[in-house]
Amino acid sequence: MTTRPARAETPLASLATVARAAGVSVATVSRIVNGKRGRASAETVARVEQAVARLGYRPNPVGRALKQRASRVVALLAPNLDNPAMAAIAVSTEAALRDAGYVTILCDTHDRAELQDEYLAAMRSQFVAGYVMVSAVASRGLEATLRRGDPMVFVARRSPLGGGAFVGIDDRAAGAEAADHLLDRGVARPAVLMAAQNASSTGERAAGFIARLEQRGLAPQEIRRASAQGLNHIEIGYAAARALVAEGGWPQGLFCVSDLIAYGAYRLAREAGVAVPGDCRMVGVDGNAINAWLAPWLTSIRIPYEAFGGHIVAQLGQLWGGGTGSHVHVRHGRIGDEPPAA
């Protein structure tokens, strides 16, 4: 029977504990723990490291944050995490931040300006190292944070106030590819479904789609489009499809600016007995992992959300280094690409 090492693990060891145990000052322990090299004799370093190991010491981030007025915490603000795309962004961001030694505070803004401001203020007093704004909405607090120059990267939706680092795909190009895809398959008059108040991302997808259609010879008034109010893209898809169909029947091809919108449109098609893709081809954007299992009828432009985290952290790194950050276009998948195996 092995005896468990009698480690005093209950009390949280502090610098002072370690200093006492090693017979040195807290300043010395602090320097060694923080790897300030060449500032202590090898013998001292060894004694301190032993004490650290024996006591299971870990630097207290709260004490450090208070002193430095800066923490290793990053705030992730997002509207509704129940959207699979948001969840995927949150997952990859959390993992990338963790690898970089940061911890993620999760703030669900429900797309509301006051809640976003409330969180922004609360996070600021936590001395967070930066802000990751997924689909941010315009607000006074956002403006103040930006003006202050605090590290902030926008994801998916560009800064509603201009400026700021950005990570997302080239949405206009994605829209154009959807247009090409449908046109190339003989759909003479593809239609587009979008939200009434489009985020920059979905708005640009629709714009890119329409622009390409015009380039390839359709007159603006020939391009059918419909939208619906709301926050939930599935319901928007259903309602927008109904509006579209009411006006001119089912199109042969339909570009949905998000996969969720396509799911909503699909329900209407099912109810109407319209075969997808037989009677109506559908192209979405996101490439949700679930598609292969539940929506084999959907062709989607895959957004590699699993790669966003790395780019987001790289942008934060630039900002922390005093740089200005930039707009990163992550390369989206080719139409119909499936996600990599888990």
Place this chain on the structure above:
Amino acid sequence: MTTRPARAETPLASLATVARAAGVSVATVSRIVNGKRGRASAETVARVEQAVARLGYRPNPVGRALKQRASRVVALLAPNLDNPAMAAIAVSTEAALRDAGYVTILCDTHDRAELQDEYLAAMRSQFVAGYVMVSAVASRGLEATLRRGDPMVFVARRSPLGGGAFVGIDDRAAGAEAADHLLDRGVARPAVLMAAQNASSTGERAAGFIARLEQRGLAPQEIRRASAQGLNHIEIGYAAARALVAEGGWPQGLFCVSDLIAYGAYRLAREAGVAVPGDCRMVGVDGNAINAWLAPWLTSIRIPYEAFGGHIVAQLGQLWGGGTGSHVHVRHGRIGDEPPAA
């Protein structure tokens, strides 16, 4: 043209700033800000409150945490947030904690003991107020945290080490209801699909299902069951269904211990040309919002994840109050219930 109020919003105001502005001591400001009633004259209170408003002061949680060795931060540890059920739990927990004045730190453990321990240790040194463990895994750090008596509530999966507050549904009852449902619809020999290493939740669902089948007259060896290795329930569902079918063909009715497993099984059915529910009825558990749109063929037992947050916070409240916490069974929906409108 309205002039913006000249509020010095850039520097973060501290107690000292406010004290100076109001001409009182920091102790007095602290008491007033913290609502310690009857400890200051009405006149002083008014002066301080004015200064607070004018300077836009908010108490700094870092200073407070350091002093009190306790913060208003709660750690939420979960394996993979890309599971819609996990995301739903995270959303409702974050909202309920926010309403209670807490902030949520998100930790994705990937179901790995070392990562869970790493986070547990990191969160402890953040002086978190408590831990919400969604589907926790056994680990040394978990044991230490539990032994220390730190506030911890387990969600969905019971504590792998026993003890602890718990929030989840009555999984055995859910399994039994699935058995009744299939039997009552004339399925003579319903089968069950599960994961190879079952969490307490899914394990109990399967056990409840099997027990009810036996109660209603099936011999143990008549009850078909299959499982598969892995973490991803969709893939488990696909593989387990294949194993089941290889052994004895398609059953007329199939209980899948989670909706995701049902999605996986459905893909195999689709590939095999088996109609669902025509040839094979499927019953899942979770009631994912997406089902109504993408999986109308699935009958599911809905888990009201949106209500979990409130119960979790209530449990934490009990623990904070010195209570012991309890096992809360949230009432699950009746088979086939749809989620409430958003």
Place this chain on the structure above:
DNA sequence: CTGAAAGCGCTTACAG
């Protein structure tokens, strides 16, 4: 009713 002081855990000039 109010304030001075100590101390939570840390870092960092400064002095030696």
Place this chain on the structure above:
DNA sequence: CTGAAAGCGCTTACAG
């Protein structure tokens, strides 16, 4: 190479 001291923002006995 090392330590004493100040200070980040806060709370809380203690004294008056």
